[in-house]
Amino acid sequence: MAEYFLHHFDASPFAEKARLMLGFKRLAWASVEIPMILPKPDLTALTGGYRKTPVLQIGADVYCDTRLIALELERRHPEPTFFPGGHRGLAQALAAWSDRAFFEPGAGLAMGTNRQGIPKAVIDDRKAFFNFMDFDRLEADLGHLEVQLKVQARLLDEQLADGRAFLLGAAPSLADIHGYFPLWMTRANVAAADSLLAPFRHLPAWEARVRALGHGERRTASAAEAHAAARAATAARAHGVDPADAAGLAAGERVTVTPDDYGRVPVSGTLVTLDLGEVALRREDPVVGTVVVHFPRMGYRVERAG
């Protein structure tokens, strides 16, 4: 079976989501460290330009975005399930809440309270990248960001108030990973986080339970090793293109796929999969050979290449 390579860096909150998913599924994986800022040539050789963190590579298949990484891990490793108790839709829907409403105030507080200590190159990169963050107002907005963070943290606290172990009941689910990662980031990066979050007394024990999912079995690998694994592998069979899809595209057409939020770098290639769950492109690269790059359909714009 092809090895799993996670391209990420340790401080990345979205990568923490992916690491917990690998832990949840009790998987062994190889960790390839990528830079926090552009350029990321070893990553983009695989992705064709997608720059966000993390990316999961399985042989010649490259999975972008934690929303799709979760579904692919669930497909390949159904047990233990991310969706106990029939909460498949709800657990996934929570990403739209935690990736934006919960993550953004935490990220704003982390940037706003640490700006002096953050290297200028990182600030400049994120100014160009995080189009949801108003860098000119960050310090002035700290109070607002604090309230917005607490408003969301309180929802988790309310959900846990009946003494349940996890957000959706007795068993952990993907919902817990979505709810946890903004708190992980905030506690790690905002000096006052523990006191800001102190009123929410059900959170710490739940956070400890989510943390205990662990990261699976991690080893360190080089980008060269990951690239060699891509070259040696053949991509999995594509799902095909839904002829009824509103995009009106056919398999084999040249298309671009672009995130519709931030980091809007288009990736071009030959369309192999298109349905409501996923869009995938085949691309040739001088370094990694023929790879298929997979994105969730949710949050991505698919267009015929000009």
Ligand SMILES: N[C@@H](CCC(=O)N[C@@H](CS)C(=O)NCC(=O)O)C(=O)O
């Ligand atoms: N929708 C993406 C969002 C990923 C994301 O925004 N990751 C942040 C890091 S935590 C990022 O890419 N930052 C810029 C970078 O790493 O270059 C996902 O779920 O994977």
